[in-house]
Amino acid sequence: MKSIIKYPPVGDIEICTRKNILRTTFSVSAQKVRITTSPFFVNTLFPLSEERINWILKTQQKLKEKYATLTLLPTSEIKTCFFTIRFVPDTRLEQKYVFSLRRESDELRVYYCTNIDFEQPKTQQSIRRILQQVLKVEAKSFLPNRLKENAENYKFTFESVRINNATSRWGSCSSKKRINLSCYLMLLPLELIDFVLVHELCHTEQMNHGADFKRKMKSIFPNNDLLNKRLREEAKRALVLKI
Numbered sequence: 001m002k003s004i005i006k007y008p009p010v011g012d013i014e015i016c017t018r019k020n021i022l023r024t025t026f027s028v029s030a031q032k033v034r035i036t037t038s039p040f041f042v043n044t045l046f047p048l049s050e051e052r053i054n055w056i057l058k059t060q061q062k063l064k065e066k067y068a069t070l071t072l073l074p075t076s077e078i079k080t081c082f083f084t085i086r087f088v089p090d091t092r093l094e095q096k097y098v099f100s101l102r103r104e105s106d107e108l109r110v111y112y113c114t115n116i117d118f119e120q121p122k123t124q125q126s127i128r129r130i131l132q133q134v135l136k137v138e139a140k141s142f143l144p145n146r147l148k149e150n151a152e153n154y155k156f157t158f159e160s161v162r163i164n165n166a167t168s169r170w171g172s173c174s175s176k177k178r179i180n181l182s183c184y185l186m187l188l189p190l191e192l193i194d195f196v197l198v199h200e201l202c203h204t205e206q207m208n209h210g211a212d213f214k215r216k217m218k219s220i221f222p223n224n225d226l227l228n229k230r231l232r233e234e235a236k237r238a239l240v241l242k243i
């Protein structure tokens with residue numbers, strides 16, 4: 001169950017309760033503070049300790065500084081695996097926050113109303129939401145097949161694949177060989193998409209990142225370390241759409 005409470009020192013706090021949780025966890029994102037806990041502990045959460053409040057405020061401040069430079073501009077160009085996203089003003093569009101999209105071969109044009117203040121948080125959020133939908137459609141039509149091809153190629157098996165909107169990880173694999181992939185993978189060049197897909201496929205055999213896992217990855221990607229480094233750089237670039 002989810003509920004939101006106002007807690008002035010830090011703003012809104014989302015409280016998620018789940019019966020089978022044994023430990024209370026706190027997470028801070030650019031948008032909110034979330035506490036995940038058992039329904040039995042809810043009454044004992046508040047008041048938060050001074051130490052906890054200071055930690056939340058410090059983390060929020062750090063995130064603000066990190067994201068201050070991450071603003072989408074009318075001149076921004078976002079490269080995805082198969083096309084580049086560009087923003088085009090359109091005087092025919094009258095409603096703010098209503099965008100129109102046009103795909104032309106290797107370009108996706110996002111037409112926006114000329115009255116809009118592009119850098120306003122609300123505009124930024126609307127654009128990110130639309131682009132997330134675009135990436136999700138793209139991911140759903142591309143990633144499951146690509147995963148299957150990689151599995152066949154390197155002799156892996158998996159149970160199922162799902163596409164989600166995860167922003168903190170590219171993918172995950174459960175012990176039941178169920179693979180989850182983030183739609184933001186579509187922001188990567190093809191070589192790195194395959195690198196992540198094979199990484200998750202390797203988890204169908206090795207759940208951890210131990211020596212056997214690394215050996216397997218290196219046998220498929222001799223330039224494993226370089227690709228890992230590139231992936232970390234791409235993650236920074238992708239951040240502008242994920243916040």
Ligand SMILES: [Zn+2]
Pocket residue numbers: 199203209
């Ligand atoms: Zn992993």
